[in-house]
Amino acid sequence: MRTLEVNSSQWTYNVYIGPDLRFEVSKYLPNSYDKILIVTDRHVEQLGYLNEVISDLQKHAKQVYSFTVPAGEESKKLDVFEQLQTDAIKKGLDRKSLIVALGGGVVGDLTGFVAATFMRGIDYIQVPTTILAHDSSVGGKVAINHSLGKNLIGAFHAPKGVIYDLSTIKSLPLVEKRSGFAEVIKHGLIADKNMLNQLMEHVQTLETINQKILEDALYNGIKIKAHIVEQDEKEKGIRSHLNFGHTLGHAIEAEAGYGSITHGEAVAIGMLFALQVSESHLSLSFSNNRFKNWLKQLAYPLHMVKDLQIESLIERMKVDKKNQSGQIRMVLLKDVGMPELYTINENRLLSELKTFINEVIE
Amino acid sequence: MRTLEVNSSQWTYNVYIGPDLRFEVSKYLPNSYDKILIVTDRHVEQLGYLNEVISDLQKHAKQVYSFTVPAGEESKKLDVFEQLQTDAIKKGLDRKSLIVALGGGVVGDLTGFVAATFMRGIDYIQVPTTILAHDSSVGGKVAINHSLGKNLIGAFHAPKGVIYDLSTIKSLPLVEKRSGFAEVIKHGLIADKNMLNQLMEHVQTLETINQKILEDALYNGIKIKAHIVEQDEKEKGIRSHLNFGHTLGHAIEAEAGYGSITHGEAVAIGMLFALQVSESHLSLSFSNNRFKNWLKQLAYPLHMVKDLQIESLIERMKVDKKNQSGQIRMVLLKDVGMPELYTINENRLLSELKTFINEVIE
Numbered sequence: 001m002r003t004l005e006v007n008s009s010q011w012t013y014n015v016y017i018g019p020d021l022r023f024e025v026s027k028y029l030p031n032s033y034d035k036i037l038i039v040t041d042r043h044v045e046q047l048g049y050l051n052e053v054i055s056d057l058q059k060h061a062k063q064v065y066s067f068t069v070p071a072g073e074e075s076k077k078l079d080v081f082e083q084l085q086t087d088a089i090k091k092g093l094d095r096k097s098l099i100v101a102l103g104g105g106v107v108g109d110l111t112g113f114v115a116a117t118f119m120r121g122i123d124y125i126q127v128p129t130t131i132l133a134h135d136s137s138v139g140g141k142v143a144i145n146h147s148l149g150k151n152l153i154g155a156f157h158a159p160k161g162v163i164y165d166l167s168t169i170k171s172l173p174l175v176e177k178r179s180g181f182a183e184v185i186k187h188g189l190i191a192d193k194n195m196l197n198q199l200m201e202h203v204q205t206l207e208t209i210n211q212k213i214l215e216d217a218l219y220n221g222i223k224i225k226a227h228i229v230e231q232d233e234k235e236k237g238i239r240s241h242l243n244f245g246h247t248l249g250h251a252i253e254a255e256a257g258y259g260s261i262t263h264g265e266a267v268a269i270g271m272l273f274a275l276q277v278s279e280s281h282l283s284l285s286f287s288n289n290r291f292k293n294w295l296k297q298l299a300y301p302l303h304m305v306k307d308l309q310i311e312s313l314i315e316r317m318k319v320d321k322k323n324q325s326g327q328i329r330m331v332l333l334k335d336v337g338m339p340e341l342y343t344i345n346e347n348r349l350l351s352e353l354k355t356f357i358n359e360v361i362e
Numbered sequence: 363m364r365t366l367e368v369n370s371s372q373w374t375y376n377v378y379i380g381p382d383l384r385f386e387v388s389k390y391l392p393n394s395y396d397k398i399l400i401v402t403d404r405h406v407e408q409l410g411y412l413n414e415v416i417s418d419l420q421k422h423a424k425q426v427y428s429f430t431v432p433a434g435e436e437s438k439k440l441d442v443f444e445q446l447q448t449d450a451i452k453k454g455l456d457r458k459s460l461i462v463a464l465g466g467g468v469v470g471d472l473t474g475f476v477a478a479t480f481m482r483g484i485d486y487i488q489v490p491t492t493i494l495a496h497d498s499s500v501g502g503k504v505a506i507n508h509s510l511g512k513n514l515i516g517a518f519h520a521p522k523g524v525i526y527d528l529s530t531i532k533s534l535p536l537v538e539k540r541s542g543f544a545e546v547i548k549h550g551l552i553a554d555k556n557m558l559n560q561l562m563e564h565v566q567t568l569e570t571i572n573q574k575i576l577e578d579a580l581y582n583g584i585k586i587k588a589h590i591v592e593q594d595e596k597e598k599g600i601r602s603h604l605n606f607g608h609t610l611g612h613a614i615e616a617e618a619g620y621g622s623i624t625h626g627e628a629v630a631i632g633m634l635f636a637l638q639v640s641e642s643h644l645s646l647s648f649s650n651n652r653f654k655n656w657l658k659q660l661a662y663p664l665h666m667v668k669d670l671q672i673e674s675l676i677e678r679m680k681v682d683k684k685n686q687s688g689q690i691r692m693v694l695l696k697d698v699g700m701p702e703l704y705t706i707n708e709n710r711l712l713s714e715l716k717t718f719i720n721e722v723i724e
Binding site: 095 | 451452483503505508510513515516517596597681683686687688
């Protein structure tokens with residue numbers, strides 16, 4: 001097991017990364033709690049993880065409850081948020097209780113936002129079960145979606161700990177591996193050329209990823225993320241670099257309808273687009289074509305963007321938390337490992353997007 | 363005009379208190395903003411204050427928008443919260459925009475919670491227009507209600523400033539004066555014996571309160587509040603003292619149905635009850651009878667509590683943010699100015715409440 005320490009402005013917490021940690025979550029709790037509410041989704045419950053975590057936590061707390069939400073992005077919305085608040089009240093949770101987010105990014109973001117706002121904020125821990133959540137479980141960003149845009153309602157609320165059981169990843173469906181792997185690639189692109197090269201060289205399919213390579217990449221990814229959020233927790237500066245690929249990515253997700261494409265698949269397309277814009281605006285020298293072919297080989301559904309309305313995507317990109325004074329801002333790369341937040345004119349963005357959809361994506 | 367400085371963990375902000383400040387809100391903004399959204403209620407709008415503030419702010423910002431919610435506690439709920447989020451998105455607000463809460467405690471709490479969660483938190487200022495809001499506008503506690511309890515969904519999010527136009531108080535309906543005045547009394551009870559004595563001596567009706575006495579009491583009240591929240595922003599200790607009278611008060615509000623009794627009227631009843639419990643549990647020496655008669659003289663509707671179910675009130679008191687491990691906790695007084703958080707057994711509470719409703723309240 002490996003441990004990383006993350007300093008947030010609220011408190012310092014540990015990220016524990018290793019196999020089979022779900023059987024010993026109680027060992028890593030920073031405080032004692034009388035009442036614990038585990039939030040998970042149907043899929044994670046069906047895999048048996050919920051019962052395993054309950055069994056373990058019952059050693060720690062007198063009252064261990066659970067609440068299962070439907071799997072998928074559709075649960076990251078206001079009415080599920082309200083159901084969870086109601087459930088927490090009815091179960092008598094108070095400011096000394098703990099909420100556990102057991103699942104992927106959706107469960108983590110939703111649960112974290114409930115913890116951030118229940119009685120004005122109580123403790124929660126993240127127990128990620130996906131590759132994607134190696135990214136979302138660290139850093140305290142929590143949110144739900146608005147029908148007009150992703151993650152628009154949320155808070156900064158650091159977890160009290162992240163307990164990452166790498167064994168759970170093995171049960172991931174291929175499409176979820178693909179989704180999560182996009183954020184791993186992102187961490188390479190924005191911060192670690194070696195890591196990126198390693199991945200491009202050794203990962204030719206997502207059906208069977210070498211466990212050692214994946215684990216190292218996840219550990220490095222979390223380290224990169226932790227390093228950035230420690231410097232800029234509230235996203236006033238460099239934290240926005242983590243948004244690489246997300247400007248178009250979020251627009252694609254919202255435009256296609258949440259759930260019809262995974263977050264990471266949309267981000268992968270967004271990254272390819274950001275690389276193209278980086279080439280034309282910042283003279284990035286990078287083999288976009290090789291990268292595109294690698295994404296295709298890993299079966300990222302690049303072509304799906306052809307079915308979307310270009311103008312609608314632009315409108316979606318205008319509703320982005322990075323924007324200021326109505327100007328669209330994207331994270332671009334000067335080089336691999338050198339991201340920069342860049343304000344881009346709407347007309348140029350439109351023409352870039354047309355080129356991207358009509359010429360780059362075949 | 364008088365100014366008080368408040369140090370929050372997020373930033374330091376000023377409270378400006380004086381006549382006619384609504385005509386010069388722009389003078390007191392801590393930053394420049396391109397876009398401003400003013401949130402107010404129908405009643406404040408009808409008094410003309412909204413237009414006055416808009417006129418002034420248009421000197422400051424290019425785009426000044428407003429959103430009016432229905433007046434009253436019913437607006438402090440999730441669906442109005444959602445409407446405001448939608449409106450802010452549609453108007454293109456971003457992380458550099460400002461939200462202004464123009465109104466009483468309901469508008470302040472609701473708007474503050476929108477600001478706390480819109481894009482994970484943007485700037486807002488409080489422009490209180492009621493006596494009650496002298497209390498709620500300072501300290502960064504923001505929240506909406508859940509049908510099972512008051513202020514259960516919320517955050518700590520400090521305003522960037524509080525601009526308190528004392529002239530707006532003159533237009534308050536009597537019942538609102540009564541509501542707000544209860545929090546003024548509370549500040550005297552928990553922190554300032556002289557202030558309380560002054561009020562009991564000089565305020566015999568709320569229809570015409572001596573302006574100098576009221577203004578001094580509001581200034582002192584804000585000072586008391588600021589002093590407490592600076593020491594314990596997140597309510598881990600002494601901030602809970604500000605909840606004096608609120609344990610039963612909140613239960614009465616929820617049980618009677620939000621809007622059927624004002625917050626302060628319910629708190630006044632709650633304070634009288636807390637004084638009784640303080641006498642029997644902490645041997646408080648205080649003329650409860652004189653205090654009760656004073657409340658009656660000021661027309662606080664003490665008798666209304668007789669229409670409520672005692673058992674239901676106890677159930678409501680169990681859903682309180684101060685509680686821990688299912689134990690009900692109330693703020694009591696050892697003496698005027700000496701509050702203490704006290705865990706009270708449910709059976710004793712039940713018997714105290716029976717005595718209170720059947721014997722103390724005539």
